[in-house]
Structures are given as C-alpha cells and as structure tokens.
Amino acid sequence: MVYEPAPPHLTLLARNPKKSYDFSMYPLSSRMENAKPSFVREILKVANRKDIISFAGGLPDPSLFDLEGIKEATQTALSKAPQAALQYGPTDGYIGFKEQVAKVMQTRDVPSLNLEQMLITTGSQQGIDLISKIMLDPNDVVLVERPAYLAAVQVFELYQANLMGIEQDANGIQIEDVERAILECKKAGKRPKFLYTVSTFGNPSGSTLTLDRRQALLEIAVREQLLIVEDDPYSELRFAGENIPPLYALTKDVAGSSEYVVYMSTLSKFVAPGLRLGWMLVPSGLMQPLTIVKQAADLHSSSFAQYVAAAYLETGRLEAQLPKIRAKYGEKGQAMIRALEQTIPKGILEFNAPSGGMFLWVKMAEGVDTMQLSSKAIEQNVIFVPGVGFFPDTKRTNYLRLSFATPSIEQIEEGVKRFARAVLD
Numbered sequence: 001m002v003y004e005p006a007p008p009h010l011t012l013l014a015r016n017p018k019k020s021y022d023f024s025m026y027p028l029s030s031r032m033e034n035a036k037p038s039f040v041r042e043i044l045k046v047a048n049r050k051d052i053i054s055f056a057g058g059l060p061d062p063s064l065f066d067l068e069g070i071k072e073a074t075q076t077a078l079s080k081a082p083q084a085a086l087q088y089g090p091t092d093g094y095i096g097f098k099e100q101v102a103k104v105m106q107t108r109d110v111p112s113l114n115l116e117q118m119l120i121t122t123g124s125q126q127g128i129d130l131i132s133k134i135m136l137d138p139n140d141v142v143l144v145e146r147p148a149y150l151a152a153v154q155v156f157e158l159y160q161a162n163l164m165g166i167e168q169d170a171n172g173i174q175i176e177d178v179e180r181a182i183l184e185c186k187k188a189g190k191r192p193k194f195l196y197t198v199s200t201f202g203n204p205s206g207s208t209l210t211l212d213r214r215q216a217l218l219e220i221a222v223r224e225q226l227l228i229v230e231d232d233p234y235s236e237l238r239f240a241g242e243n244i245p246p247l248y249a250l251t252k253d254v255a256g257s258s259e260y261v262v263y264m265s266t267l268s269k270f271v272a273p274g275l276r277l278g279w280m281l282v283p284s285g286l287m288q289p290l291t292i293v294k295q296a297a298d299l300h301s302s303s304f305a306q307y308v309a310a311a312y313l314e315t316g317r318l319e320a321q322l323p324k325i326r327a328k329y330g331e332k333g334q335a336m337i338r339a340l341e342q343t344i345p346k347g348i349l350e351f352n353a354p355s356g357g358m359f360l361w362v363k364m365a366e367g368v369d370t371m372q373l374s375s376k377a378i379e380q381n382v383i384f385v386p387g388v389g390f391f392p393d394t395k396r397t398n399y400l401r402l403s404f405a406t407p408s409i410e411q412i413e414e415g416v417k418r419f420a421r422a423v424l425d
C-alpha cells in the first residue's frame with residue numbers, strides 16, 4: 001500500500017491556532033485568537049478519498065432523502081406561491097412552515113405552541129450562534145456536556161466564553177455534577193449564562209437524558225435561574241426503546257421552568273440538511289433579542305427552502321419516510337456493534353449501544369491515545385473522530401466517535417475490520 005503523508009487534521013490540531021493567522025498583516029478581532037479549525041471538517045477532507053471508509057462524518061445517509069417528495073414539493077412551492085417563495089420574507093419565518101413545524105412538535109409531546117415564540121433558523125447551528133450572540137460576553141461561563149458537540153464548542157469559543165464541562169454517562173448529564181458546577185461558579189462570583197445540552201442521542205455520546213434527570217434539571221433551572229439550551233436534532237432517529245419528551249415539553253410539569261428553556265431542532269437529520277432549516281422555541285422575553293440578531297445575521301432563512309419544506313411536510317410523506325429512516329439507522333447501528341464484537345476481543349473497547357441517533361461513542365483503556373490510533377486507522381483506509389476535541393475543558397485522549405449513518409452495511413463491516421487491524425496492531 002502507498003504510504004500517505006500525515007493527514008491535515010493532525011497537523012492542524014497540533015498547531016497553535018494563534019499562529020495560524022497573521023495578526024500583524026490582518027488585524028483580526030480578538031475572538032479569532034480562539035478560532036480553532038474544526039477538525040471534523042479537516043478529517044472529512046481525507047474522507048473524500050475513494051479508498052477510505054469513513055466513520056467520521058455525521059452526515060445523514062443520502063439514500064434516505066425523499067427525492068420524489070422534495071421534487072414534488074418544489075414544484076408545488078413554485079406553482080402555488082412562486083412570488084412569495086422567491087421574495088424576501090419575515091425574519092422569524094414563513095407562517096406556513098411554522099405551522100408545519102408545530103405539527104412535528106405535536107409528535108414530540110408539545111400539543112400546542114405559540115407561533116410567535118418560534119424563530120425559524122438556518123439550521124440549528126444558527127440557533128446555537130444566535131443564542132450565544134445575545135447571551136455571551138467574553139469570559140462568561142457556559143456549561144457544556146463532557147463530551148460536547150464540537151461545532152457548539154466552536155461557537156461558544158468564538159464568543160470567548162469559558163466552558164465548564166458537566167460529566168455525562170449513558171443516562172445523560174449527571175445532575176450532581178450540574179450542582180457542583182453551579183456551586184463552583186457561585187464561589188467564583190459567576191452565574192453561568194446557560195447550560196447547553198443535546199438531551200436525546202447526544203453528539204458524540206449517543207446518550208439520552210432520562211426522564212428523572214430531565215425533571216431534576218428543570219427544577220435546578222428554576223431554582224438557579226439557569227437557562228437551558230436544549231439542542232434536539234436527533235430525536236426523530238429513535239430505533240429502539242420508548243420516546244422521552246424533550247425538556248421543552250416537560251416544562252409544563254415544573255412550575256416556572258418554561259421561562260428557562262430554549263429549544264432548537266432541525267430538518268437536517270430526517271428531511272435534508274441542504275435545506276438548511278431549523279427552528280427555535282423560546283421564552284417570550286428572548287424572542288425580540290433573537291429576532292434582532294437573526295435579522296442582522298441574514299434577514300431571514302431562505303423563503304424558498306421554507307416554502308418547499310412546508311409543501312413537503314403538508315403532503316404527509318414524512319410519516320411514511322420516518323419508519324424507513326429509523327429502521328435503516330437501527331440496522332446500521334446493529335451492524336457496527338456486531339462487527340466490533342466479532343473482530344475486537346472483549347475488554348479493549350467499551351461503548352453503550354445507543355437507542356437512536358448516528359453515533360457510537362467508544363472508550364478505550366486509560367493511556368490509549370486515539371489521535372495516534374487515528375493515524376494508524378488512516379493507514380488502513382478507515383477514519384473516525386478522535387475524542388480529544390469533544391472535551392473543551394479537560395484532556396481525555398482515550399475516546400473516539402464512530403458514526404454509522406453514512407456508510408453502507410457492507411462498508412461498515414469492512415471498515416470495522418480495518419479499524420480492528422489498527423486497534424490490534
């Protein structure tokens with residue numbers, strides 16, 4: 001096999017980000033000192049090589065896009081309201097799309113909601129940016145999960161926040177650790193600006209916060225006036241077990257808590273990420289500041305995409321598509337677990353079988369460096385994401401994330417064989 005030079009993501013990570021930019025030539029803002037390149041994006045560059053099997057990306061399986069449905073919806077949008085679909089629109093979103101989102105939310109235990117407290121966003125990634133923009137000053141504290149979603153960490157760091165990790169297990173963030181973090185902040189004279197959590201099928205952890213912990217977290221939110229930012233891109237992708245309502249839906253059971261939950265979700269993982277459509281459900285007091293920063297950022301999310309998505313959701317085709325999506329991810333997740341169990345002796349890897357989502361979060365023995373393992377894996381033509389970047393406030397080198405969403409079952413089986421060779425080398 002031809003030896004490939006070190007992949008770019010490894011060199012980028014090893015580099016001091018400050019030195020990546022010439023601050024004397026271009027006087028960049030101080031926030032750019034914190035702007036590390038996302039190493040998932042860098043790893044994805046290697047992923048494009050034909051001979052590579054990638055467990056690195058979090059991209060949906062494109063064979064699950066409902067192409068016929070989206071084609072039809074595009075035609076409907078263009079024939080029913082062509083001028084509105086191609087025109088500027090309201091900052092908070094097209095009402096017809098909002099109504100369809102409200103129907104999606106009914107399936108997530110939110111029977112009714114006030115559309116004036118819904119902001120349509122350009123993917124939920126924009127939601128993370130907008131909430132950060134209205135909440136964060138440099139050195140503010142944000143509580144994040146350990147491990148945390150990389151691109152959210154990137155946003156918080158761009159706003160120069162101090163990130164404080166909350167320990168997480170298979171049942172989501174640990175409530176005692178939330179209490180510990182709040183206490184620590186109090187001792188330092190700080191109030192955390194918010195706690196960010198991917199409550200269902202976390203990225204990268206795959207874990208889901210239990211009902212009891214959800215209730216306890218809402219109680220803490222009220223008691224401590226702690227804003228919870230709940231990011232929920234994956235809950236539609238449940239392939240095992242019972243649905244658990246989002247924190248947002250549970251606010252009805254905990255007096256006062258609806259003022260402390262900002263919910264965000266997206267069409268990206270169950271319709272198509274190329275539409276770039278997400279939504280935020282927010283307490284009334286935050287709607288205006290969020291609308292102002294949204295307007296300043298992009299005026300509004302694509303009218304055309306919203307009209308297409310509304311037309312698509314109206315057809316009811318999604319109800320037929322969702323079971324296929326869930327079954328396929330379930331099959332792929334199973335295939336990955338089976339292949340790992342068959343090729344790697346017990347005791348070398350530890351992971352919890354997720355009940356949904358796209359990821360398997362793997363722990364290796366203390367002392368293993370999964371960055372180094374990543375280089376060996378690339379020699380075997382397989383890639384994954386080393387875990388170190390998911391821990392912004394602590395260094396843990398012995399974790400890695402495997403995504404089973406994009407590769408086929410055959411590729412999963414072959415890729416795990418290659419991965420096993422790198423592990424057992």
Ligand SMILES: Cc1ncc(COP(=O)(O)O)c(C=O)c1O
Nearest residue numbers: 058123124125149203266268278
């Ligand atoms: C936890 C989490 N939040 C947000 C996003 C961004 O999704 P969107 O395409 O809606 O911007 C992702 C995408 O991978 C994600 O995993």
